Amino acid sequence: MHVRTLVRSATATLAMTLALAGGQAVAAPSPAGDRALAPRVLTYDASASAEFKSAVDRGAAIWNESVDGVELRPVATGRRADIRILADNGWPRALPTTLGNGIVYIGRQAVVQGYDTVRISAHELGHILGLPDRKPGPCSSLMSGSSAGTACKNPYPNAAERAEVERDFGGVSVRTAEGPRDVVTAD
Structure with missing residues (x-):
């Protein structure tokens, strides 16, 4: 589960960084990407x-x-x-x-x-x-x-x-x- 956790953490960190920098963090829909990470x-x-x-x-x-x-x-x-x-x-x-x-x-x-x-x-x-x-x-x-x-x-x-x-x-x-x-x- 270490890879899923790492990917989720990196995604959350990127979203927070964009928000703090004044940018808008919008989650792009990625149903295929989510399924690929789901065990x-x-x-x-x-x-x-x-x-x-x-x-x-x-x-x-x-x-x-x-x-x-x-x-x-x-x-x-x-x-x-x-x-x-x-x-x-x-x-x-x-x-x-x-x-x-x-x-x-x-x-x-x-x-x-x-x-x-x-x-x-x-x-x-x-x-x-x-x-x-x-x-x-x-x-x-x-x-x-x-x-x-x-x-x-x-x-x-x-x-x-x-x-x-x-x-x-x-x-x-x-x-x-x-x-x-x-x-x-x-x-």
Whole structure:
């Protein structure tokens, strides 16, 4: 979201500068420009994520800090979420249905083995955002998942992972789904 914030700040600063200089600041209509800056908003429901709710919220916040094309928000009460997040006793996994939609399981088995809950959450959300596993891989790659080992606590996507999500979502307000996926990603 850093680019959107920067553009909005620069626009506001320019308008204020013109006003102070005695000029007239008039906002030119730019509906296409506004849409280009608007992220696709995806909602998530972490109400069934049990003890992992704060890790899920942090994982979503990390994606929001890292990319501009998509924004993850908690679903409003009574609404249907794009992403459902559940806790279970198995291994963490994501079941994407379409780009930006699906179910994430925060499995306790990996947590018991010592894997970081925020990294797990961000990694599994990465699958919903269209990223595949990249195993084996270094800790600097979020999508390396469990192959980075239990000592790896990095929950941030690297530059290539961020760029791939940006390409997939394109920073536009509306995008059609890529179609169903029938591949289960288990980490």
